[in-house]
Amino acid sequence: MKVLSTGKLKTTIKDHLKENYPELTFQFFSSMGEAEPYLSEAEVLLTYGEDVNDTLIQKATQLKWIMVLSAGLERMPLQAIKEKNILLTNARGIHRIPMAEYTLSVMLQVARDTKVVLANESSKIWKKKTPIREITGSTIGIIGTGAIGSEIARVAKTFRIKTLGVNRSGHKVEHFDEIYKNEDLLTMLPKCDFVISVLPSTNETMNYFKKEQFLAMKDSGVFINIGRGDTVKEQDLIDALNENQLAHAVLDVFKNEPLDPSHPFWEMENVTVTPHHSAISDNYQPRAIEIFEHNLRQYQNRLNDYKNVIDPDRGY
Template sequence: MVVLFTFKIKEEHERQLREEFPDIAFRFAGKLDVDVLTEAEIIVTYGEDLSENEIEQAKNLKWVMVASAGLEKMPLRKLEERKILVTNVRGIHKTPMAESVLAHILSLKRSLPKIYEFQREGEWSKKLGSSELKGSTAIILGPGAIGSEIGRLLQAFGVFTIGCNRSGRLSEHMNEMISFEKLITRLPDADIIISVLPSTPETKGLLTAVHFDDMKDDAIFMNFGRGDLVDEQVLIDALDQQKIGHAVLDVFEKEPLTSDHPFYRMANVTVSPHVSSHSSEYIPRSLQVFTYNLRKWLNGEEDVQNKIDLKRGY
């Protein structure tokens, strides 16, 4: 059996895999090696380098392990036609992403950007306008593994958490749950709106100008899911017209942002270059999910972790 890794991992991780699975021919190419592609039964990828053409060439392919949560750049229809198993690493992002979200919120609430600015300018000033997180209300779009962890941390700070998903079904660490249809009714009460939604047909363009009209004029909007949640011009207009107080953006419609993008010049926007999930523990956690599933795969077990419904895209 040939397993192709299309991204680099540390030598110690390569060695651990070879020692644990001595009968498997691992190919740590660090790219989509076309010479190995035709042999590979399993491909481990970040999900951005596989097209329909590569899937056609991979005659022996049976399983694609995606070391990411997002699948929007993958040829899901072709994979479904071939009946290829697709799994991802959903859940491993919850700690770094929740910490990133909380860090940005506390930074804004406690005026850290202004403090840093005063320091750079050599200015001693206490005119900060700081506020408290305690007693605020947060809506979390997508209260899955990541959203629930964000909710847990926010609740520890005394925040009332409202989870919002397609069904409105109860999720952990949410004081209240609503469906997408009910979102508009709760936006006027929210001090913070956080999205960690994936990109699916249901979530593309989910937020419109009407939603921003109903937000508080000092609300913090945070997008840590996918950039196609809202048309960027809609968001720019809402910020220009001061319909909301601030936006923290880790994802964008097109990445990377060009150097002349207006977000860079807007005082009420924080641009984060899609790094909220980055951590020294990312690859080790990904490999834990992979090795767990690989053992099941080798034993012929079908109840693998994080199996993707290719019709739904998650």
């Protein structure tokens, strides 16, 4: 069985896979461009999910399983994968620790006015009085109560934060004090000091946050997006911030990346821009490969206890 990888895997991981699975033929490449001549022979593909298209799926005549070494699937040719009945799994869940740490860190940064403090430091301005507040005892609303949202809620409890969550059915989730259905979002938003979106990119979540949602938030509220950029109608968010309908936005994801230098977000004092790095961690690849190895054992032994099987119709 040939396993082809188009991700830039660490040497230690490549050596580990070759040593522990000598019966398999691994082909490691740094890009799809390098790997494409060998794609027609591969039964398994390891990819970050941004280098596969319809044409390549048609060329991959032996392909039976795609393991996406990330959570995002918005660039995957899901219809073509469905038509060829290719098993699709991803690394959902590996981001929960770094993304929870990121979320709590930016909450503290906004609460302690760190953006201004750093600007003052750069300009050698000694200004002791800044509008600093505490996050302890506040209320957060997390839209998306899966592995990442649940970990954010768990960590938030350290600060005695009240945790509210939104999911499709309103089913209870550990670490959340209250859960709301999607249709009850506007009831929850006015209660939140911080609103955190962990939404994926799907047809259902496109422009999920727009004027109506921002109007429902507290004018002292902070919006944090670590999900996907197209879940937010950007102009509506800009208008809401300019009209002081909310206090601040921390944005790690955008509709178009990298964010254009001319985009208004860069210049807005009440916006913090980070370069889609909330999930970055030195443990990223080891955690993703751990899921791959679990699924590989299932695949080799014709079992069916796969982790993170993706429904191509839903996109998650």
